[in-house]
Amino acid sequence: MAIKLTMLIIFFGIFIMVGYMCRKSSKSVNGFVLGGRNVGPWLTAFAYGTSYFSAVIFVGYAGQFGWSFGIASTWIGLGNAFIGSLLAWSILGRRTRVMTQHLGSKTMPEFFGQRFKSKNLKIAASAITFIFLIPYTASLFNGLSRLFKMAFNVEYSYCVIVMAVLTAIYVIVGGYMATAVNDFIQGLIMLVGIVAVILAVLGQNGGLMGSIAALSNIPSETSNVNGVFASFLGPEPMYLLIVVLLTSLGTWGLPQMVGKFYAITNEEAIKKGTVISTIFAIVVAGGCYFLGGFGRLFNTQAQVDIEGFDSIVPSMLSGLPDILIAIVLILVLSASMSTLSSLVLASSSTLTLDFIGGLRKKEATEKSNMNLLRVFVAIFIVISAIIAIVQATSKVTFIAQLMGISWGALSGAFLAPFLYGLYWKKVTKAGVTTGFIFGIVTMIIQLLISLKILTVSGPILETIFKNSLYSGVFAMLASLIIVPIVSLLTGKTTPDGVDEMFDCYGQTVRVHARTSLTDEEE
Template identity: 25%
Template sequence: MADNKLELITSIFSFCATWFSAASMQGITGTFYAYGYNTILYSILPWFIGAVLLILLASRLKDYDIITIPEFFYLRYESKVLQAMAGMLIVIAYTLYIIIQVRGFGIVISELLDISYTFARILVYLFIIYTTFGGLFSVSKVHRLCFVLTVAGIFIATAIVLKNVGGITIIYEKATLINTKPFPNFPYVTKQRGLLDPFAKGQMPPVITFTSFFGWGLGLATNPQYATYIISAKDKKTATKMIYYSKFLLVLMYFGLMIIGIGSRVLEPTIKSISSVDEVFPYMINNVIYSPFSGLILIGITAAAVSTANSQLLLAASGFSYDIYKNIINKNISEEKLLNLNRIFIFIISTISLILSINPPDSLLIYGGYIWGLFSSTFLVPLYGGLFWKKASKVGAIVSFFLGLITYIIFIVIKLNFFFHPAFPGTVASALAFYFVNKHSYKREGVNCAN
């Protein structure tokens, strides 16, 4: 945790660099290309609402002397089991999420260097292992460079798109006329004015759009990768400022991605040589609007993937070594052995993610929302409930965690995600369990006191 001493500037760089992953650089841009304005309601707006909740989290979480979020569950609820289960969930979730970064990096580097996707994945695998071995101090230094490269890539690409199209006004005038498929295997033909319709003329129905908040928005609000920078900031004031200033920078960056995505659709209404939204941004930069800056822009895209992957890899390894191994198996392990165990597990997790990325998800953005939904269905209520509800009990937290997880898995398995986001029933089940179990506990305590 970098001794919980990260300064404001370092915290902002790390927070923004971790936030801006391949799901943003490639997923958001490609989704703007395919669905238009709906992307704001589906993911960007939920993210920023979730960031408001992070400010509330910062106001209380810094009062606890913790290294990981699962450790909070132990200190607050006196439950090693809950800490270990939360650590295991972090290991699983981030192992799956790192696939996004590996895929994003692989797509871009294969374009940049004209090499195979398989070999490109190995490059990011080696890089994230190397940078993560040094812990949060190492990762935070990498984030400074990565974030600068990402910002440069976005704004240079935005300027090039605007120059090629002729300005923002022309982008939106021509976007209303688009009525093609974005790429051959896309399931829908974009209807005229569909890119500017909040629900993409029926392609993204309101229920799916708004319930995505339970995945992306509430998932972000309780996601350990953001809470980590709250914990590692030197004080509560620094943590709060970090979130405020980061949100301002991120708004500008997403505005740039919106121009790039919709502007690319105006320049190339259908891209016949790609098969997913995640390939749009690299293809456009390397083929349609190629310039002397194309290499720098592509490197900026890869920087977004690397900066998120190494922080998630560090958290996943800590989830095992600190929240499971030290918590349950060997609580007297020395600091040096614990760090070495962390490095071994970093290698294991990154290798598993590399193997799983052989068959990557079709859409980084949709897939990422499902992973974040795991956190909103399990961590959200016990975390915020424990911070803001003094009478929240251990039993209530455990039941809430497990019922939310089980409900989420059930709705993933039965594939009702075509109607609403599976994090919606998962989060609701978790919240109801937390409330009613705690309420029942109050009644029993009252009876025992009376007796």
């Protein structure tokens, strides 16, 4: 217990100190929200990775999908690395950084408002962001409850309150830069922690080969193939593909993820950040899902039926030495607090600058915006913590289902409009509006079906709305088709000045060059 408490105190103390040291960089809105657009490749790459991988993935998804797919769940982590990190940085990184600086936009809703010259789009995007980021943030706390109960026998609500208060302190004091520096520290902890935990867990069943051999003897409820949980694609390859797409491609439309590209310092930093972020994702995401794939060696079907998927990973870790359990706690806290701080900044900034700013008749002063930003950071954290505590104690079905659809709703609404907004001059306001509506309506239908308020019939609809993963992927992929079709049919709603906006990608720069004499000329 002394080891665990000491490590936690050191952990929290470092983050508060970082927030205090970064206070000078958060005196302006640009500094508070984007770190002055001067954040290097290592900080940005780790901020991206730690915002991506939270307790939801380590405890929830790794346990659930590891149980469903066995070691084939590792493909989810690799998809996160190569689609969610490598491709995202390569396709979105430079264009996002250049276009947002050219337009002067600090958030994704502000980008929509300026790129398409529509105040209504900005307000709508900010409302969508705020509404669906809150349940997503609340879900972060849920992954911590079982781990803290296992290690400390601490009441879940106390853990939520402490984590919320500490995150609020360093975000309010230090803004984006404090978040980025802490994300780097948290990322290092995650890298070391996940490797140590994998080695320790596999060691309990005779190492890697012994664990695979034991896993191959477990029968599947959905497949008659022997040893399917130790196979290349697992018992449900199609479902595995759906999970890979939602958790990987989905990041392209999440405001808190894309926002990292706004702040990076220059083009060279983007190239380095791409490599760093991909390697980080391979180790952390690949490691989490690989570890989860062995969950059936430590749990029975009866345990999972009673306690749920969130109990799988804690059960795997319960037999580890105290020092490793302490490392796991710090690892999960790191993952959760980094993602929480990123979500808080994304939501508070869009509510302050885009929603309230869009409704104001007069432009607010810098000081007024800064005060409001800090107030909404606190409000957002308080609301998320209350929702998490209510959900954990009362098991409110609506909240649980809303958490499940939040990722799909955000990505379904924003991915296609944002991607086409960066690359295609002919995308229109009507096309973007249709994309927003389609993504949100699709996921609201899924919510109503999950709550058993609505039913659908027919093989196609039943497949699309099988669960929030299927409908989330459908919303994203269908929107990629719908937005350009509607844009081609509604050319009159194309905003003015698009050519000038896209000139920022190919500006010609003239430089003086010295004449160099060749051997022949000499």
